[in-house]
Structure formats: C-alpha cells, structure tokens
C-alpha cells in the first residue's frame with residue numbers, strides 16, 4: 001500500500017511519521033524545498049529500530065513520485081500569520097494546489113485524495129475540479145480536528161476524559177463552523193443536561209478561535225500535531241476500510257438542501273472514500289446556518305475560478 005504526502009512541513013511530516021509508525025502504508029513524502037523531505041524521511045526512519053515499524057518512507061522533491069499512490073494527502077502551502085483568516089491564504093495556496101492536483105491527475109489517477117491545505121473547503125473543491133476525480137474520492141479534513149478541540153474543552157469544563165465526550169462539528173473550517181449541541185454527549189448523557197447554554201456558547205467560541213490562538217502563540221506557523229492526528233484517523237479509516245462515521249469536507253449535491261458545495265458533513269468513510277453522506281435531523285436554525293455557509297463557500301469557488309482568468 002502506498003501513500004503520498006505532499007508537503008514536508010509541520011503537518012505533512014507529522015502525518016507521514018504517524019502513517020509509518022502505525023505500519024499503515026509505505027510513504028512518499030514530497031516537498032519543493034530541496035533536501036527537506038529527504039531529511040525528514042531519514043529522521044523518521046532512524047526511529048524505526050526503537051518503535052519497531054517496518055514500513056518505509058522516502059523523501060523527494062519530485063511530485064511525480066506519487067505515481068500509482070492509493071491515497072494522497074495534500075498538506076502543502078502557506079499557513080496563517082497572526083491576525084490572518086484562513087480565507088486570506090486563498091490566492092497563494094490556490095496556485096500551489098492547482099499545480100499539485102494537475103500532477104495527481106496524471107500520475108495517481110486511482111487515488112483517493114485527502115486535503116489539509118487551507119482554506120480547506122475551497123482547496124478540496126479545487127483538487128476535485130482540477131483532477132476530475134469522482135468526488136467521493138476527494139475529501140478534506142477539518143471536522144475531526146474541530147470536534148477534537150471541542151471535546152477537549154468540554155472534558156476540561158466537566159472534569160472528564162475528553163475521550164468520553166463525543167460531538168459533531170459541521171459546516172466550514174472557520175468562523176462558520178457549526179458544533180451541534182444536540183449531538184454532543186458525555187459518557188452517553190446529552191451534554192445539555194450537564195451545562196448551561198452560556199457555558200456551551202463560550203466553549204463554541206473557544207473552539208472557533210482555537211486555531212487562531214495557536215497561530216498567535218507560535219507567531220510563526222500554525223497547529224500541526226492535533227491536525228496530523230486527525231488526518232491519520234481518516235487515513236486509517238480509508239486504508240483499513242473501517243466504515244467510520246466521521247465529519248469530512250465533502251461534495252454535497254442534495255442532502256441538507258445544499259446543491260453543489262464542499263463543506264463539512266458526517267460521512268461513512270471506507271476504502272471507496274466517501275461511501276455515503278449521513279443526513280442528520282437538524283433544527284431549522286442549524287439547517288439555515290449550514291445552507292448559508294454553503295453559499296459563502298460557493299462564493300469562494302467563484303473567486304478561485306476568477307483568479308485563473
């Protein structure tokens with residue numbers, strides 16, 4: 001099994017390391033900076049005697065090395081600077097993603113592509129547009145991370161292990177993310193029975209700002225460890241055909257009254273990529289929020305398309 005990880009920065013390198021550590025697949029790590037991916041790959045391989053993994057990893061500057069990969073993780077491009085929104089990365093990252101996607105179309109035509117690059121939903125759409133791959137094979141990671149951040153915060157608030165908190169965060173990876181109070185449970189008990197609306201609102205605010213808080217603290221670069229772990233959760237679900245139900249940025253053309261947008265929805269994830277979109281029962285307000293978000297993301301598609309003209 002071969003996985004290509006494009007971008008040997010903070011996120012891409014952590015993803016590559018976790019894939020081989022878990023013996024999920026052999027990895028090709030690609031970066032445009034000479035020596036970077038090769039150096040990172042060697043560093044990871046030197047851990048193999050201690051961690052006991054047997055999968056290999058190779059670093060290269062050649063995008064063509066993704067040849068016949070079954071899964072490609074796209075984690076290249078710019079990160080936010082303090083004070084920036086993810087959307088402000090659109091122009092710079094669109095050019096990079098176009099180039100990468102054109103290579104994938106030629107060299108990895110059977111691959112499932114998992115996008116990490118921001119702004120997430122629109123970059124995922126761009127990969128689908130340029131590759132022309134069936135849309136069930138092009139998806140993005142954000143909802144797993146946003147839910148993990150909310151689960152952590154709820155665990156802290158209630159003094160329980162974050163692992164025992166479950167939740168769903170739909171919509172976009174940004175200001176418009178939609179955490180679902182009615183689908184949030186602590187040890188199987190609805191969280192509504194444990195916290196007030198004001199507490200919930202505050203935790204949602206902190207979740208929305210979690211990425212920006214890390215950017216501000218780091219001053220250079222953005223979150224990488226939890227994003228990488230979130231991506232590998234999805235990689236595992238795909239490679240091992242686990243039929244997990246996870247939130248991914250996916251092409252929605254009908255469900256939730258949304259026609260023609262990439263945004264975060266719960267899906268059944270397996271070897272075929274997106275095997276189904278789960279339709280949840282939402283309040284009128286939640287549904288409207290999701291539909292409004294889809295419209296905003298569609299606006300970004302148009303903006304990317306105009307950049308090309």
Ligand SMILES: NC(=O)c1ccc[n+]([C@@H]2O[C@H](COP(=O)([O-])OP(=O)(O)OC[C@H]3O[C@@H](n4cnc5c(N)ncnc54)[C@H](O)[C@@H]3O)[C@@H](O)[C@H]2O)c1
Nearest residue numbers: 007009010011031032075076077078079116117118141227
């Ligand atoms: N979806 C999410 O939840 C999420 C979370 C964290 C980061 N991100 C995004 O992931 C991206 C990567 O983040 P990072 O922290 O690893 O950034 P980074 O700056 O550490 O690494 C990015 C790497 O991409 C490489 N690159 C640029 N153009 C390339 C190309 N054409 N081919 C191959 N490599 C290329 C750069 O040389 C660099 O090494 C950013 O856009 C960031 O905003 C998304």
